[in-house]
Structure formats: C-alpha cells, structure tokens
Amino acid sequence: MFAKGTNKGFLGWMIFGIAMLALPLFASSATVRIFVFANYIAIFAISWDVLSGRTGYISFGHPFLIGIGGYTTALLTHHLDMPLYITIPAAVLVTMIAGTLFFLPALRIRGTYFALVTLAFMELMYGLVQVVAPDITGGTRGLTGLPSIVTGAVSNYYLSFGVMFTLGLAMWLLIRTRLGTALGSIGMNEEAVRACGLNTTKLKLFAFTLSAMIAGLGGAMYIHYLGSIAPRGLFDVSFLFTILVACLLGGAGTITGPIMGAFFLTLLLEFLRPYIPGSERYLIYGVATLVLYVLQPRGIHRLIQITVNWFVEGFMRRKST
Amino acid sequence: MKISKSSKLLLAVAAMLLGSGMSGSSIAQDKDPIVVGYIGSFASDTGLSTIRGAEIAIDELNAAGGVLDGRMIKFVKADTREDVAEGIKAYEYLVESENVDFIISGSIDDVSLGWLPRMAEYKTPTLDTWTSYVGIIDLVVNEYDKYKMYFMNIACDEALATLYIDFGKDVLAKEMGYTSTVLMYEDTAFGVSIAGLVEGLLAPEAGIKISEKIIYDANTVDFAPLFNKAVSSGADFIYLVSSVRSQVPASQYVKLQVPIPMTGVNVAAFGQDFWNDTGGLGAGTSTLSPVPSVGMALDDRSAEFITNYKARYGSERPIYPHFNGFNAYYGIYTAFAAAERAGGFAPLDDWIREMENEDLKLYKDGELWFRYAFWKRGEIEPRTQREYTHNVKFDITPPFDDGSPAMVVVQWYEDGSSAVIYPPKFATGKFQEPSWVK
Numbered sequence: 083m084f085a086k087g088t089n090k091g092f093l094g095w096m097i098f099g100i101a102m103l104a105l106p107l108f109a110s111s112a113t114v115r116i117f118v119f120a121n122y123i124a125i126f127a128i129s130w131d132v133l134s135g136r137t138g139y140i141s142f143g144h145p146f147l148i149g150i151g152g153y154t155t156a157l158l159t160h161h162l163d164m165p166l167y168i169t170i171p172a173a174v175l176v177t178m179i180a181g182t183l184f185f186l187p188a189l190r191i192r193g194t195y196f197a198l199v200t201l202a203f204m205e206l207m208y209g210l211v212q213v214v215a216p217d218i219t220g221g222t223r224g225l226t227g228l229p230s231i232v233t234g235a236v237s238n239y240y241l242s243f244g245v246m247f248t249l250g251l252a253m254w255l256l257i258r259t260r261l262g263t264a265l266g267s268i269g270m271n272e273e274a275v276r277a278c279g280l281n282t283t284k285l286k287l288f289a290f291t292l293s294a295m296i297a298g299l300g301g302a303m304y305i306h307y308l309g310s311i312a313p314r315g316l317f318d319v320s321f322l323f324t325i326l327v328a329c330l331l332g333g334a335g336t337i338t339g340p341i342m343g344a345f346f347l348t349l350l351l352e353f354l355r356p357y358i359p360g361s362e363r364y365l366i367y368g369v370a371t372l373v374l375y376v377l378q379p380r381g382i383h384r385l386i387q388i389t390v391n392w393f394v395e396g397f398m399r400r401k402s403t
Numbered sequence: 404m405k406i407s408k409s410s411k412l413l414l415a416v417a418a419m420l421l422g423s424g425m426s427g428s429s430i431a432q433d434k435d436p437i438v439v440g441y442i443g444s445f446a447s448d449t450g451l452s453t454i455r456g457a458e459i460a461i462d463e464l465n466a467a468g469g470v471l472d473g474r475m476i477k478f479v480k481a482d483t484r485e486d487v488a489e490g491i492k493a494y495e496y497l498v499e500s501e502n503v504d505f506i507i508s509g510s511i512d513d514v515s516l517g518w519l520p521r522m523a524e525y526k527t528p529t530l531d532t533w534t535s536y537v538g539i540i541d542l543v544v545n546e547y548d549k550y551k552m553y554f555m556n557i558a559c560d561e562a563l564a565t566l567y568i569d570f571g572k573d574v575l576a577k578e579m580g581y582t583s584t585v586l587m588y589e590d591t592a593f594g595v596s597i598a599g600l601v602e603g604l605l606a607p608e609a610g611i612k613i614s615e616k617i618i619y620d621a622n623t624v625d626f627a628p629l630f631n632k633a634v635s636s637g638a639d640f641i642y643l644v645s646s647v648r649s650q651v652p653a654s655q656y657v658k659l660q661v662p663i664p665m666t667g668v669n670v671a672a673f674g675q676d677f678w679n680d681t682g683g684l685g686a687g688t689s690t691l692s693p694v695p696s697v698g699m700a701l702d703d704r705s706a707e708f709i710t711n712y713k714a715r716y717g718s719e720r721p722i723y724p725h726f727n728g729f730n731a732y733y734g735i736y737t738a739f740a741a742a743e744r745a746g747g748f749a750p751l752d753d754w755i756r757e758m759e760n761e762d763l764k765l766y767k768d769g770e771l772w773f774r775y776a777f778w779k780r781g782e783i784e785p786r787t788q789r790e791y792t793h794n795v796k797f798d799i800t801p802p803f804d805d806g807s808p809a810m811v812v813v814q815w816y817e818d819g820s821s822a823v824i825y826p827p828k829f830a831t832g833k834f835q836e837p838s839w840v841k
Binding site: 110111112115116119212216221222223224225226227228230233235308309310312314315318320321352355356359360361 | 445446479480481482484486487488491492495496499500512513516517519520521523524536538542546549590591593595596
C-alpha cells in the first residue's frame with residue numbers, strides 16, 4: 083500500500099515523536115512557548131506542501147485560508163459565545179468551502195498566473211475584513227480576548243504538537259500511497275497524468291480541499307492560542323513568506339521538509355533574540371536561509387538524508403571490512 | 404619546608420572552599436535587580452522615544468541609589484517589528500525568559516491588542532505609552548479583574564477626538580469660517596479609525612461638511628492627482644490622516660502649492676525631525692498631537708528631561724522625543740513610586756492600588772501643566788459621562804486645571820518653526836494659512 087522506505091521513515095517519525103513528547107521535561111517554559119509557535123508554523127507549512135509542494139500549484143494565498151478559519155471561530159466565539167467544540171469544526175468546514183473558491187482558478191490557469199490570483203485572494207480578504215462590517219470583524223484592529231482551548235505553555239505545546247504530528251504523519255503516509263503519487267505527478271506533468279486516464283480535476287479538488295482543511299484547523303487553533311486576531315497579522319506578506327520559506331528551505335513536496343523548515347526558522351529567530359534583540363536577527367536568518375538553500379536546493383530534508391546515508395554507509399563499510 | 408602532595412591537595416581544597424564561601428557571601432550582598440521590559444518597535448521614532456525616555460528615567464533612579472531598598476533596575480528590550488505575532492512572542496520572551504517585573508510598551512494599537520491576552524495570563528504590570536485605543540480602556544472598564552494590571556498614560560483616542568472637535572468648532576469653523584472639508588486618509592488601521600471619528604464627530608458637531616473622501620494607499624508616492632481631486636471638490640480645506648511616510652503628502656503639499664489649507668493628523672509632524680525629513684517642505688501642516696508635543700512650552704522638570712535627552716543622544720534621531728518619550732520617562736517614575744509604596748510589583752493588587760493612587764503633577768508658572776495620574780474604577784469623566792479606568796487622567800474641558808489636555812494642535816510654519824495653536828491655554832502661536840493659499 084505504501085511506497086518503499088516507509089518503514090525507515092516511520093522509525094524517524096517515532097524518534098521525532100518521542101523526543102518532542104519528552105521536550106517539556108527538560109526545556110524551560112520559554113523554550114516550550116517557542117516550540118508552540120514552531121508547531122503552528124509547521125501545520126501551515128504542511129497545508130501548503132500538500133497543495134503546492136505536491137501538485138505544483140504554487141499558492142501565495144494560504145494566509146487567506148488560515149484567516150478564514152481564524153475569523154470564523156473568532157466571530158462565532160466573540161459575538162455568539164459559542165463553544166469551541168462547535169466553532170472550530172465550523173471553521174474547518176467554512177475553510178474547506180473557501181478552498182473550493184481557491185480551486186476555481188486552478189481549472190483554467192497555473193504557474194505564475196495561479197500564484198498571483200491566490201495572492202489577490204489574500205489581499206481581497208485583507209480589504210474585506212477592514213471595510214465590510216468592521217463593527218463585527220473588529221476592523222483594522224481586530225479582536226482580542228478570544229478564549230483559549232487550553233491554558234499554559236505545556237498544555238498548549240502538547241495540543242499543538244499532537245495536531246501537527248498527527249497531520250504531518252497522515253500527510254506523509256498519504257503521499258506514499260498511489261493517490262499521493264498521482265498528486266505528485268500533477269506537479270511534474272499534468273497532461274501526462276490526464277493521458278493515463280486519471281481525473282486531474284478530482285485529484286486537484288481533493289488536494290485543495292485537504293490543504294484548506296489543514297489550514298482551517300491550524301488557523302482556528304492558532305488564533306485561540308494567540309487569544310487575538312488582527313488582519314495585519316494574518317493577511318500579510320511576511321506571514322506568507324514565513325510559510326513559503328519554511329517549505330522551500332525544508333524541502334517542498336516531502337511533508338517532513340516543511341516541518342523541519344518551520345522548526346529551523348522559528349527556533350533560529352527566537353534563540354537569537356537574547357543576543358540580537360533588534361531586526362538584525364532577520365539579517366542572520368536571511369543569510370542562513372540563503373547559504374542553506376545554495377548548499378542544498380532540495381532543502382534541509384535532503385541535507386539530513388545525505389548525512390544519515392553517509393553515516394550508515396560508512397558504518398556498513400567499516401563493518402564489512 | 405617540603406610540602407607533601409596530599410597537603411598540597413588539602414590546601415587547594417581549602418582555598419577553593421574559602422573562595423567559594425567568600426563569593427557566596429558577596430553574592431548575598433548583591434541584591435537581585437528589578438527587571439523592566441520594553442515591548443515595541445526598535446526602528447520607529449516613536450519606539451525609540453519610549454526606549455530613551457525609559458532609559459533616562461532608569462539611569463536616574465539607579466544613579467540615585469536604586470529602588471526598593473537599593474536594588475538596581477535592569478532594562479531589557481524585545482522588538483515587535485510592529486507585527487502582531489512578533490508582539491506576542493516578544494511579550495512571552497520578556498516574561499518567560501527575562502522574568503520582568505514590569506513592562507513598558509511603545510506598541511501600536513493592534514500589537515497591543517495582540518499581547519493583551521498574554522498580559523492577562525501572566526498578570527504582569529504593564530504600562531502603554533503609545534497606543535491610544537479606547538477599546539483597550541473599555542476592556543479594563545468591563546473586565547477589570549482580568550485586565551486590571553494594564554495602564555495607559557496617553558489620553559485615549561476618544562478623548563483626543565473630543566478635544567479636536569473643539570478645535571474644529573472654535574478655530575476651523577468659527578475663526579476661519581470653513582464649512583466643508585475633503586477627508587483624505589490612508590488605508591491603514593490608524594487611518595481608517597481616525598477618519599471614522601472625524602466623520603462621526605467633526606462633521607455633525609462642528610458643522611463642517613465632508614464634501615469628498617479620498618482613501619489612498621499608504622505607499623503612495625505621487626499625491627498630485629489626489630490633491631487635484633481635493634481642490635476640484637471645492638472644499639475649504641483638506642483633512643489629512645497619515646501615519647505612514649507622512650512627510651510625503653506634507654512635502655508634496657508644499658511643492659505643489661496646493662491652494663487650500665491642510666490640517667488633520669500627520670504622525671511625522673509629531674517629531675522635531677519633521678522639518679528635515681520633508682527637506683524643509685513641511686510648512687502649513689497642522690496636526691493633532693498627544694501631549695507633550697513639539698512646539699509646546701514645558702515645565703522645569705520636563706525641560707530638564709529634554710536637556711538630558713539631547714546631551715545623551717545628540718543628533719541621533721529622533722532629535723527630540725515624541726510625546727511617548729515623556730510618557731515613558733514619567734511612566735517609569737510613577738510605576739516605581741507606586742512600587743515603593745506597595746513594597747514592589749508583587750502582590751499585584753497592592754501595586755495596582757498604589758498605581759491608581761499615583762498623582763505626578765507638573766506645574767508651569769504656578770499652573771497645572773501636565774499630570775500623570777489615572778482614572779480610577781467607577782470614576783466618571785464629567786464631559787463624556789463615562790469611565791476611562793486606568794487611562795491617564797486627561798482633561799478635555801477648559802481651563803484644563805484637572806489634568807493634561809487630551810491633545811494639542813501643532814502647526815509648522817514656513818520658517819521651519821513649530822507652535823502649539825490650540826487650546827489657547829497652551830498656545831504658542833496661531834493657526835495660519837500658508838502664504839500660497841488664496
């Protein structure tokens with residue numbers, strides 16, 4: 083059912099899972115908080131990777147989907163006092179419907195044009211939230227005092243990690259199935275996939291809806307973690323870049339790569355904060371990203387793969403001699 | 404005398420024990436510092452104003468022997484880059500990693516709204532010096548127990564707007580005879596909210612009709628078409644609301660010799676660097692400004708603060724602190740005065756009680772000039788008939804003998820000087836139409 087090498091990869095997931103579960107036992111509360119952010123960025127990166135990393139339909143509008151999820155639950159809890167167990171599934175559902183909106187341009191265009199159209203979705207949403215019913219959406223300033231799902235650094239860590247790990251593992255397994263291979267093939271040659279008798283429209287719709295579901299869930303949980311929502315914080319190019327850079331630096335199309343990218347970027351920036359409190363941190367972040375990307379264009383994922391293989395081969399060689 | 408190996412070892416151990424004992428006793432003598440955290444931008448003039456105001460106050464307190472029984476104050480900073488999520492991370496960093504006792508903020512509206520839930524969770528005493536959003540004060544009023552550790556020592560935007568309407572009535576309508584305006588504002592959080600207040604209050608209360616509304620992108624570089632549209636509307640003056648690159652519309656207004664006057668809110672004009680930033684083309688711009696503003700006469704203590712500021716930072720911008728630099732300076736003093744009486748920043752309720760009782764009055768020529776006190780819970784502001792719990796105790800009714808005015812109007816003249824033109828008690832100049840206005 084799954085592609086070759088799944089067992090080896092599964093072992094990696096287990097090691098990662100155990101290490102992450104143990105983290106709060108030896109890390110400070112401050113470090114745990116940083117990891118919560120990393121988990122959420124990783125969820126958004128997984129969402130982007132399922133769609134763009136696999137099918138090649140590059141989305142510049144993912145904050146639109148994340149924002150739909152965030153605003154849906156924020157409005158329902160803030161104005162209607164609805165419980166989170168209703169508002170979060172509702173947010174996921176609404177985002178999945180919005181995901182089909184995203185899908186429409188993909189029926190006719192791809193490449194740069196598709197990317198620009200999705201960017202327009204994000205900008206449109208930014209404008210709409212500010213202008214349409216600002217009394218309800220909080221307008222440009224947004225809403226604050228939103229309820230938390232759980233309180234405290236450790237609880238939020240386990241919650242965000244649990245969701246990220248489950249989604250990540252599920253998507254990683256998915257891309258190793260025939261369905262995942264078909265999605266990946268769309269990214270290589272959509273015409274050829276169609277010529278093989280596969281319905282690419284259905285395949286793309288599946289990828290878009292799945293990506294939207296993850297973005298909606300992540301967005302809804304993220305804003306309840308933050309406790310506030312503001313249009314400038316979500317529908318913003320720097321937020322989009324964070325997701326894109328995490329995916330590209332980690333290794334797009336691999337699911338594990340974007341998770342690594344999200345962790346690398348978030349941890350690098352936050353661990354630099356005590357030493358370089360100002361924006362100069364971002365200069366180091368830029369240089370590190372550039373160097374890593376030049377060193378291995380297929381990302382951290384590939385870099386780790388090469389390193390592990392090198393060690394394993396070296397060990398085997400020594401054992402055989 | 405020959406010393407055996409074992410004796411040498413014993414001596415070394417003894418020396419180490421003695422050393423560690425001595426260092427232990429010296430550590431006991433050193434008291435832990437009180438940690439003050441700054442949250443806000445590191446790059447903007449307003450952010451730097453808060454940082455420097457706080458730095459000067461902290462250095463003065465440390466030089467005077469420290470606070471709370473001789474403890475030194477340590478100042479740590481976290482950059483928000485004016486981004487909401489960064490603001491939340493910065494707040495977490497200050498509390499979780501730096502263990503701050505008190506936070507002073509130079510954050511803008513949505514960034515403050517972003518970290519408010521963290522403040523409520525950590526229960527860290529926090530003083531905002533820049534954001535003026537009345538919605539935050541409403542949170543303190545309506546959910547006091549949750550947000551009681553929050554104080555804002557700039558008058559909230561509602562108070563600013565109320566007093567600005569008086570300027571509209573007294574000067575723009577009555578003195579200048581204006582009856583219509585073009586509302587020109589940027590598409591930012593700040594622009595939209597101020598424009599909303601102007602539309603809702605200036606027009607109906609001052610009897611000035613808004614004949615045209617022009618919303619522009621904050622990155623606009625060519626204002627000629629916008630000014631043409633404003634002039635062709637036939638309005639008496641332009642009401643500009645600009646917080647991003649505000650020197651651009653101001654300088655193009657002069658360069659294009661736009662034939663109608665322009666007033667409003669121009670954030671760049673809050674600072675003394677405005678004239679240089681416009682390349683000497685800042686004439687005619689008048690703006691609402693929180694206090695203490697540029698061009699404002701100062702009491703002796705504030706004047707001394709400015710002398711120290713200039714001596715310390717020289718020609719580094721901002722060459723003169725924005726209003727929030729003063730707010731940060733006095734904010735540190737009030738927060739620590741409250742802490743001295745309460746015995747520290749914890750227990751929180753004790754500090755809050757003393758902060759609510761804090762009342763720093765600054766006089767000029769025997770008149771109350773500035774006041775750093777706070778509205779108490781349940782206290783009603785007489786003019787608006789509502790509560791402003793933990794907002795600075797502003798005054799919006801002449802003769803302004805109960806607190807600082809919520810705002811003043813500042814104008815930049817053609818010779819590069821600036822003056823306060825409203826309210827009359829604080830005026831150092833008069834509203835002037837630029838010479839090219841017919």
